Amino acid sequence: MAKDAQKQGYHHGDLRRALVEAAIPLLRTGGPDALTMRALARAAGVSPMAAYRHFEDRAALVAAVADDGFKRLHARLRAAAESPERTLRKPQQTARAGLQAIALAYVEFALEHPDEYRVMFGSKLAADPAIAPQSRNEVFAFLREGIAMLQRQKLVRAGDPQAMAYTAWALVHGLVMLAIDGQVRGKGAPSPEELTLTATELLMFGMAG
Amino acid sequence: MAKDAQKQGYHHGDLRRALVEAAIPLLRTGGPDALTMRALARAAGVSPMAAYRHFEDRAALVAAVADDGFKRLHARLRAAAESPERTLRKPQQTARAGLQAIALAYVEFALEHPDEYRVMFGSKLAADPAIAPQSRNEVFAFLREGIAMLQRQKLVRAGDPQAMAYTAWALVHGLVMLAIDGQVRGKGAPSPEELTLTATELLMFGMAG
DNA sequence: AGGTGAATGTTAACACTGTAAACATACCTG
DNA sequence: CAGGTATGTTTACAGTGTTAACATTCACCT
Incomplete structure (x- = not known):
């Protein structure tokens, strides 16, 4: 049951996918500039630095x-x-x-x-x-x-x-x-x-x- | 002699033009991301907020x-x-x-x-x-x-x-x-x-x- | 089962950005 | 020359990317 995208507890399940998916609503409301590391992490309910476990930097996330x-x-x-x-x-x-x-x-x-x-x-x-x-x-x-x-x-x-x-x-x-x-x-x-x-x-x- | 683009003293002469022109070398070296208000002002030898006397915000400058x-x-x-x-x-x-x-x-x-x-x-x-x-x-x-x-x-x-x-x-x-x-x-x-x-x-x- | 390393998430800190507010100086027009 | 206006400065604040050090949980091996 490790492949399921649960989002409870310390570990997220599939944070990488969650981040990429959280990008769409952010984009639709705030435009490309709203696509920030911190906002993404916030939307995924996770601390800012968590995203860096899955993406080298902002360019990679984008x-x-x-x-x-x-x-x-x-x-x-x-x-x-x-x-x-x-x-x-x-x-x-x-x-x-x-x-x-x-x-x-x-x-x-x-x-x-x-x-x-x-x-x-x-x-x-x-x-x-x-x-x-x-x-x-x-x-x-x-x-x-x-x-x-x-x-x-x-x-x-x-x-x-x-x-x-x-x-x-x-x-x-x-x-x-x-x-x-x-x-x-x-x-x-x-x-x-x-x-x-x-x-x-x-x-x-x-x-x- | 107010139209000349001198750059000495308190007033710059033609800061607006100087800012726009300073943008090109910045772009060529650092790409579009290097086009920041503060870097532009720095390149024009002027304080960061000076640019705002000529441009409403960064979007206008760009x-x-x-x-x-x-x-x-x-x-x-x-x-x-x-x-x-x-x-x-x-x-x-x-x-x-x-x-x-x-x-x-x-x-x-x-x-x-x-x-x-x-x-x-x-x-x-x-x-x-x-x-x-x-x-x-x-x-x-x-x-x-x-x-x-x-x-x-x-x-x-x-x-x-x-x-x-x-x-x-x-x-x-x-x-x-x-x-x-x-x-x-x-x-x-x-x-x-x-x-x-x-x-x-x-x-x-x-x-x- | 239990322990151990790897994977993942967190907190704190730094340098940088855009921009608002208040202040300072120089120019220009009466 | 007086005063208003245009221009430039200083200070301050919130938000950003990113580094470093620390914490927690998972997966696997004996």
């Missing part, structure tokens, strides 16, 4: 929260890929529509949880290999696999799928960042969803041979 | 630094647009090549000063209208004007230039963010410049009618 976010994002994208009933506008070939549905799910996730998304791409986590969120690579691999599949179906022109995946990711990531920063809000500006649709259509036009 | 960054970025893009000798690969129609040169200049700027770029898009500055960097809008307007010009020359398909400009900006911004985060570094990954070229070509293929 990286773990980011990693958790990428896991949830990955799950969301997979779900969107498997039930692509959300093909708005021009269903076209279903494979491409599926890719578009994935892009929409990505944008939705980020706009629903902007602070989490900001943490995921906040500090230069990927630079330090010790704490680089590995789930991030899985998300990217998922995307690249999608592109490669479209190539096999001749729905996307031949070429390095890696570079194309980077391009697609950059486009969606950029859209999200601009939207989160409140930059798309000006008068006459399209809604983020509308913008995502037109943007992905433009890109897929270019990728289609 | 916003001013970001605004300064957007001004320099804007200048850089304008320079790239006026001397487009940098047309690598497939010069095509010169107007489109010019847009590609602008994209390259954008990426170069960001990769040369990653910490400044991170500050520019760091906290949600644009959300608070009181401190939202206005130079940012000018950069976007510049980009949108470029797209509109291409439309007039029939080099880009008709459509809302605003949405297209958002798309182009998002693509480049996303590329930069991924590159800065060290995400493009994996084996077999293209160089950021190479990636920028292929990405912009894909997008322009889609935007061309």
Whole structure:
């Protein structure tokens, strides 16, 4: 019974998980700045220094929260890929529509949880290999696999799928960042969803041979 | 003689500018976290609270630094647009090549000063209208004007230039963010410049009618 | 069973941060 | 020259990350 996440007595049970989970409500209310070691420990009902038994320093803690976010994002994208009933506008070939549905799910996730998304791409986590969120690579691999599949179906022109995946990711990531920063809000500006649709259509036009 | 930026005696001369300028070396050495009120004041040879005579709080100071960054970025893009000798690969129609040169200049700027770029898009500055960097809008307007010009020359398909400009900006911004985060570094990954070229070509293929 | 080392949590302390309040000085305008 | 205003300073407080020393509990071995 050592794997259970009880939280009574001197030892916590699974403090590491508790800390990472306590991060979400903190983020939603106070933004990324509220993600402090001490506040996290407080939320988990534990003394400030307890967190340091599980994370080297604040950067490592933040990286773990980011990693958790990428896991949830990955799950969301997979779900969107498997039930692509959300093909708005021009269903076209279903494979491409599926890719578009994935892009929409990505944008939705980020706009629903902007602070989490900001943490995921906040500090230069990927630079330090010790704490680089590995789930991030899985998300990217998922995307690249999608592109490669479209190539096999001749729905996307031949070429390095890696570079194309980077391009697609950059486009969606950029859209999200601009939207989160409140930059798309000006008068006459399209809604983020509308913008995502037109943007992905433009890109897929270019990728289609 | 009140407008000169002397720094002797009780009054500084132009402390506001001095603070914003002191931010750059701090950023380059210590990253965005080194951008503290007290460190800035120290660098300007002034007491910690002096900064508060010119900036409401830290967020406002950071916003001013970001605004300064957007001004320099804007200048850089304008320079790239006026001397487009940098047309690598497939010069095509010169107007489109010019847009590609602008994209390259954008990426170069960001990769040369990653910490400044991170500050520019760091906290949600644009959300608070009181401190939202206005130079940012000018950069976007510049980009949108470029797209509109291409439309007039029939080099880009008709459509809302605003949405297209958002798309182009998002693509480049996303590329930069991924590159800065060290995400493009994996084996077999293209160089950021190479990636920028292929990405912009894909997008322009889609935007061309 | 009992003891022992490792894992985990706690308390105390330090240097640093943002920022409010009260005070001091220099400039500028009448 | 007088006085108000802009600017800079000192002091103080709460909150932060993090180190060091100490305390408790768990897991395992004989």
